[in-house]
Amino acid sequence: MINKLTIIGLGLMGGSLAKALKAQQAVSEVVATGRRVESLERGLQLGVIDSYSLDMAEAVADADVVVIATPTLIAEKIMLELAPLMTPNMIVTDVASVKGNIERAAEKIFGEVPSNFVLGHPIAGSEQSGVDAATVDLFLDHRVILTPLENTSGAALSLIQSMWEACGAEVVRMDVAEHDAVLAATSHLPHVLAYTLVDALAQNGAAADIFRFAAGGFRDFTRIASSDPTMWHDIALANQAAILNGIDGFSAHLNKVRAAIASGDGDAIFATFDRAKRARDEHFLGQYLARQKKSPSS
Amino acid sequence: MINKLTIIGLGLMGGSLAKALKAQQAVSEVVATGRRVESLERGLQLGVIDSYSLDMAEAVADADVVVIATPTLIAEKIMLELAPLMTPNMIVTDVASVKGNIERAAEKIFGEVPSNFVLGHPIAGSEQSGVDAATVDLFLDHRVILTPLENTSGAALSLIQSMWEACGAEVVRMDVAEHDAVLAATSHLPHVLAYTLVDALAQNGAAADIFRFAAGGFRDFTRIASSDPTMWHDIALANQAAILNGIDGFSAHLNKVRAAIASGDGDAIFATFDRAKRARDEHFLGQYLARQKKSPSS
Numbered sequence: 001m002i003n004k005l006t007i008i009g010l011g012l013m014g015g016s017l018a019k020a021l022k023a024q025q026a027v028s029e030v031v032a033t034g035r036r037v038e039s040l041e042r043g044l045q046l047g048v049i050d051s052y053s054l055d056m057a058e059a060v061a062d063a064d065v066v067v068i069a070t071p072t073l074i075a076e077k078i079m080l081e082l083a084p085l086m087t088p089n090m091i092v093t094d095v096a097s098v099k100g101n102i103e104r105a106a107e108k109i110f111g112e113v114p115s116n117f118v119l120g121h122p123i124a125g126s127e128q129s130g131v132d133a134a135t136v137d138l139f140l141d142h143r144v145i146l147t148p149l150e151n152t153s154g155a156a157l158s159l160i161q162s163m164w165e166a167c168g169a170e171v172v173r174m175d176v177a178e179h180d181a182v183l184a185a186t187s188h189l190p191h192v193l194a195y196t197l198v199d200a201l202a203q204n205g206a207a208a209d210i211f212r213f214a215a216g217g218f219r220d221f222t223r224i225a226s227s228d229p230t231m232w233h234d235i236a237l238a239n240q241a242a243i244l245n246g247i248d249g250f251s252a253h254l255n256k257v258r259a260a261i262a263s264g265d266g267d268a269i270f271a272t273f274d275r276a277k278r279a280r281d282e283h284f285l286g287q288y289l290a291r292q293k294k295s296p297s298s
Numbered sequence: 299m300i301n302k303l304t305i306i307g308l309g310l311m312g313g314s315l316a317k318a319l320k321a322q323q324a325v326s327e328v329v330a331t332g333r334r335v336e337s338l339e340r341g342l343q344l345g346v347i348d349s350y351s352l353d354m355a356e357a358v359a360d361a362d363v364v365v366i367a368t369p370t371l372i373a374e375k376i377m378l379e380l381a382p383l384m385t386p387n388m389i390v391t392d393v394a395s396v397k398g399n400i401e402r403a404a405e406k407i408f409g410e411v412p413s414n415f416v417l418g419h420p421i422a423g424s425e426q427s428g429v430d431a432a433t434v435d436l437f438l439d440h441r442v443i444l445t446p447l448e449n450t451s452g453a454a455l456s457l458i459q460s461m462w463e464a465c466g467a468e469v470v471r472m473d474v475a476e477h478d479a480v481l482a483a484t485s486h487l488p489h490v491l492a493y494t495l496v497d498a499l500a501q502n503g504a505a506a507d508i509f510r511f512a513a514g515g516f517r518d519f520t521r522i523a524s525s526d527p528t529m530w531h532d533i534a535l536a537n538q539a540a541i542l543n544g545i546d547g548f549s550a551h552l553n554k555v556r557a558a559i560a561s562g563d564g565d566a567i568f569a570t571f572d573r574a575k576r577a578r579d580e581h582f583l584g585q586y587l588a589r590q591k592k593s594p595s596s
Contacts, residue, residue, distance in 0.1 A: 123513045143511060178507075185499055186512040190519040192555060193491060195574040200551040201483055202577035209476075211581040213441060214484040215421045217522045221488045224515040225578050229571035236559050236567050247556050251549065253498040257490060258545050261534050269534050273527035276493040279500035280523050283509040 002027045002163065006063040008056065008078055009034045009070030010043045012126060013095045015134025017067060018048050020167035023136050033059035034070070043131045060085050065163065068094040072234035076105035083109050086116070091156045093118045093163075097183060097231075098238035099147045099176045115153040118160040120146045121179065122169060123187075129228040140168035147176045184242035189250060191232050192243060194225040300325040300461065304361040306354065306376055307332045307368030308341045310424060311393045313432025315365060316346050318465035321434050331357035332368070341429045358383050363461065366392040370532035374403035381407050384414070389454045391416045391461075395481060395529075396536035397445045397474045413451040416458040418444045419477065420467060421485075427526040438466035445474045482540035487548060489530050490541060492523040 005021065007014035010032040021027040032040050032052045040052035053059040060066050060082065068075050068082070075096045086092060092114070096102055099119050106113040113119070124142040126133055144164040148157050161171045174182070201210050236243060260268035303319065305312035308330040319325040330338050330350045338350035351357040358364050358380065366373050366380070373394045384390065390412070394400050397417050404411040411417070422440040424431055442462040446455050459469045472480070499508050534541060558566035 123511060125513070125515070142513070145511070172511075182507055182511050185502065185508045186516045190495065190516055192559075193495065193552070194519060195571045196552050196555050197488065197491065197548060198574035198578050199570050200548055202573060204483070204547075207577070209480055210483045211577075213421060213443070213470075213480050214581070215423070215440070217423070217525075218484045218488055219582065220518040220521050221492060222578055223518050225571075225574045226582075227515075227575070229568055229575050232571050233564060233568040236571075237562060237564055240559055240562070244556065244560055247552065247559075249502075250495060250498055251552065251556075254491070254494050254545065254549065257494050258542065258549075261490075261538055261545075262542055264535060264538070266531055266535055270527055270531040272497050273493045273523075273530050273534075275500060276496035276523045277525070277527050279505070279509070280496050280520055283512070284517065284524075 001025075002064050002159075004029045004031065004063045004065075006030075006060045006066045007032045007049070008059070008066065008068050008082070009074070010039045010049065010052075010131050011069060012129050012131070012133045012138070013122065013124075014067060014069030015043060015046075015048045015131040016124075016136070016138035017069070017095075017122075017163075017167065018043075019134055019136040020139060021163065022048075024166045026163070026166040031059050031063070039131050046131065046134075048131060048134060056081055057085050060090065063090055065159070066090055066092045068092065068096070071231050072096040072098055072101065072238045074234075075102060079105055079109055086114065088116065091116050091118065091159055093120045093160045095120060095122055096238070097121055097187070097235050098180055100180045100242075101238040103147075103149070103176050112151065113149050115151045116156045118146060118148060118152060118156050119176065120144060120160060120164070121183070122164065123183075124169075125227075129231070137168070139164065142169050144169040144171050145174050145179055146171060147174055147179050149176075180239050180242045181245075184239055184246045188235055188239055188243050189246035191224050191227060192236065192247065193250070194222050195229075195232070198222050198225040299323075300362050300457075302327045302329065302361045302363075304328075304358045304364045305330045305347070306357070306364065306366050306380070307372065308337045308347065308350075308429050309367065310427050310429070310431045310436070311420065311422075312365060312367030313341060313344075313346045313429040314422075314434070314436035315367070315393075315420075315461075315465065316341075317432055317434040318437060319461065320346075322464045324461070324464040329357050329361070337429050344429065344432075346429060346432060354379055355383050358388065361388055363457070364388055364390045366390065366394070369529050370394040370396055370399065370536045372532075373400060377403055377407055384412065386414065389414050389416065389451075389457055391418045391458045393418060393420055394536070395419055395485070395533050396478055398478045398540075399536040401445075401447070401474050410449065411447050413449045414454045416444060416446060416450060416454050417474065418442060418458060418462070419481070420462065421481075422467075423525075427529070435466065437462065440467050442467040442469045443472050443477055444469060445472055445477050447474075478537050478540045479543075482537055482544045486533055486537055486541050487544035489522050489525060490534065490545065491548070492520050493527075493530070496520050496523040 005027045018030045030049045032049045043049040122144040303325045316328045328347045330347045341347040420442040
């Protein structure tokens with residue numbers, strides 16, 4: 001049970017966390033702070049938070065847990081502002097999609113990442129953004145990755161883990177570099193590819209026709225290109241090295257597929273498509289079976 | 299009203315067409331032929347067809363409409379077999395995703411594409427395949443593109459148009475080259491990219507972890523990589539030139555985005571992501587509003 005939770009940056013993530021914890025009665029008081037008073041006012045109207053303050057010092061005073069829920073690059077700046085306000089009894093966590101840049105920023109500000117700062121990343125989202133899009137079940141059955149460091153306090157880690165578990169999430173621990181590489185592959189790279197494809201087509205002279213005849217496959221494939229561009233701009237810069245690595249691996253593979261199509265090498269084309277289908281089906285079918293197995297006892 | 303409809307190759311497309319026409323009482327008799335007796339037998343069990351014959355001559359005898367519903371490359375071979383069986387009263391159409399190769403194959407076989415052969419492509423599908431996946435509403439509110447040639451019979455064209463309209467589809471006419479370019483951009487290229495990404499990740503040493511932490515965005519983005527690899531192998535070869543063109547346009551754009559990320563050019567990254575989001579939102583929101591507008595009167 002958290003007595004006072006302060007959310008810095010009230011949007012989809014922070015709002016959904018507040019809703020879920022309130023629904024589970026896992027928090028007594030939720031306070032928010034941020035720069036956009038409209039979001040804070042809206043959060044109050046919606047009952048997502050109990051109060052807000054534009055003054056960060058006031059908002060975080062006596063908080064048990066402070067969640068930095070701003071876009072990635074702003075999170076770095078927030079830490080600078082938060083540093084003098086942190087007390088030993090306050091546990092700080094974040095929800096940013098990249099962990100390496102947060103770790104580096106914290107090291108710059110504090111010398112080393114404070115033991116009561118737990119780096120975290122809930123793997124959940126939506127192409128919608130803002131507190132209006134917040135839902136009570138955004139994290140339900142989703143994974144939250146925590147990337148504790150050697151000096152991270154066991155008590156702080158355990159409290160943040162409980163907080164996410166109260167939202168119905170499964171918490172997994174991983175090291176920072178592994179997290180950033182895995183997320184680059186499964187999330188950041190697909191976003192870059194989807195944005196790139198839609199932008200390339202939109203600049204085509206026949207764009208209207210192209211979009212007009214797009215079917216369900218295109219709709220799904222490009223859904224993530226409707227994500228918040230500010231957030232993804234931040235992620236592209238924050239996880240630069242791992243994303244460049246992902247783009248290069250993808251491009252090298254695409255060149256091979258291109259060569260197979262150009263030379264009419266049907267066997268190579270089929271082998272690629274077939275391996276991909278098997279890998280995807282096996283993965284998602286595996287997940288499906290695991291859920292089926294889990295259901296009766298849960 | 300079609301008296302006898304013959305489907306060559308009974309799978310998702312042919313089966314769904316038969317179901318829809320039967321539901322609308324727009325056909326009296328549906329006969330199927332093909333090489334896989336299991337599919338034909340299953341179609342009969344499911345009531346999708348009224349009878350079948352492994353002998354194409356028997357199956358198409360006295361048919362008003364013959365639909366070639368095999369994978370793209372097999373459609374070329376089917377035409378060769380069908381040529382001596384065609385009569386002036388028989389209207390032939392196909393459902394292949396690429397039209398240029400079908401046109402070229404027909405020219406090779408017949409000298410010119412017969413006036414009673416209407417090239418067609420219903421823009422509908424599923425990552426499922428086979429007659430078991432056939433549904434009555436696969437074509438409902440979907441577009442069907444017909445690509446008539448100069449000598450195509452007006453009566454034949456009009457009958458095939460009515461057939462698809464009876465399934466609830468909107469029929470659009472387009473020329474062959476335009477069709478193949480538009481489909482390369484909106485469908486064939488996305489499939490190639492999705493297959494390529496999943497295959498690249500599956501070959502990564504950390505594949506298990508990568509897939510384990512994949513979230514909803516990845517699932518949607520890669521859904522089309524679960525499509526039938528045989529069908530997409532055929533399409534990749536049949537629409538070679540337009541797909542290579544699409545890959546090259548995409549790769550050039552990806553190189554620009556890569557350069558922007560590598561140089562930390564936040565403005566260029568944001569501009570790309572923002573343009574893509576606007577283009578996609580405008581397109582799909584436009585579609586949504588058009589449907590809303592249409593609903594009250596339909």
